[in-house]
Amino acid sequence: DTEVTQTPKHLVMGMTNKKSLKCEQHMGHRAMYWYKQKAKKPPELMFVYSYEKLSINESVPSRFSPECPNSSLLNLHLHALQPEDSALYLCASSGQRSPGYTFGSGTRLTVV
Amino acid sequence: GIQVEQSPPDLILQEGANSTLRCNFSDSVNNLQWFHQNPWGQLINLFYIPSGTKQNGRLSATTVATERYSLLYISSSQTTDSGVYFCAVSEKLVFGKGTKLTVNP
Numbered sequence: 689d690t691e692v693t694q695t696p697k698h699l700v701m702g703m704t705n706k707k708s709l710k711c712e713q714h715m716g717h718r719a720m721y722w723y724k725q726k727a728k729k730p731p732e733l734m735f736v737y738s739y740e741k742l743s744i745n746e747s748v749p750s751r752f753s754p755e756c757p758n759s760s761l762l763n764l765h766l767h768a769l770q771p772e773d774s775a776l777y778l779c780a781s782s783g784q785r786s787p788g789y790t791f792g793s794g795t796r797l798t799v800v
Numbered sequence: 801g802i803q804v805e806q807s808p809p810d811l812i813l814q815e816g817a818n819s820t821l822r823c824n825f826s827d828s829v830n831n832l833q834w835f836h837q838n839p840w841g842q843l844i845n846l847f848y849i850p851s852g853t854k855q856n857g858r859l860s861a862t863t864v865a866t867e868r869y870s871l872l873y874i875s876s877s878q879t880t881d882s883g884v885y886f887c888a889v890s891e892k893l894v895f896g897k898g899t900k901l902t903v904n905p
Contacts, residue, residue: 721893730886730895731843744892776841780893788833788848789893794841 691715694779694792702800703769709795711762711779715786720762722754723778725794731778737762769799802827806887806896813877813903821872821899823887831891832863834872837884837898846872846885877903 692713701707711720719738723731736744737756745754751773753765762779779792803826813819825832834846847854847861849870854861858877863870874881884898 723893725841730888730897731893732895733892736892778841778843780843787831788845789888790845791835791843794843796841 692779692781692790692792694777694795696795697793698796698798700798700800701766701769703771705769706765706767708766709764709777709779709797711764711792712760713781713790714760715781715783715790716759717781717783717786717790718759719782720756721780721782721789722762722764723780723791725776725778727775735764766797769797771799774798802829802890802894804887804889804894804896806885806899808899809897810900811902813901815877815879815903815905817877817903818873818875819877819901821874821885821887821901823870823872823889823896825868825870825887825889828865828868829889831893832870832887832889833893834861834870835886835888836881837886839883843886874901877901879903879905 695710722734725731734748735754740756755763776794778794780789782789805824836844849861849863851865858875860873886898888895
């Protein structure tokens with residue numbers, strides 16, 4: 689079982705909908721990440737939170753809005769998405785005590 | 801930015817065979833990981849290996865940081881080893897394009 693939990697596992701939304709993806713970890717990691725992965729491509733970094741503050745935004749469109757309510761939770765708010773935003777969205781965390789990144793199982797998003 | 805190249809892009813093996821996957825990177829790094837992505841999309845952390853050699857069961861990895869490459873060895877492959885193997889480097893975790901491994905029974 690993964691130590692990073694993502695919900696929901698699957699999401700279908702219309703272009704006018706508002707939805708949120710959730711990510712939770714209880715490993716005491718202080719850095720959390722959102723990645724986007726299109727089919728047959730590698731994951732690409734979207735956002736980095738370090739100590740609950742947004743430290744990196746890789747020029748992601750404003751229809752994606754991240755939020756880190758506390759050190760264990762990371763949300764990705766979605767609004768007015770386009771069909772090309774359909775992808776696997778992966779959350780990850782990392783910490784100083786345990787090197788390396790741990791990924792969640794992802795949310796497979798389809799925009800219709 | 802840093803470039804990560806993986807080879808081969810595709811690899812087909814018979815069960816029981818051994819294989820070597822390679823990752824080249826364009827700049828010095830202090831973070832390198834190997835991941836296995838299963839057919840359901842889960843990225844499984846295989847090794848955190850910015851330098852040196854590590855082994856875990858049938859898998860082992862070696863990173864030669866001064867020459868900017870890393871190798872992943874899979875011995876006695878099993879059908880469950882199928883999937884995509886990614887190398888990723890740097891604090892932003894820049895991924896290579898991956899090696900798609902298919903192990904046939």
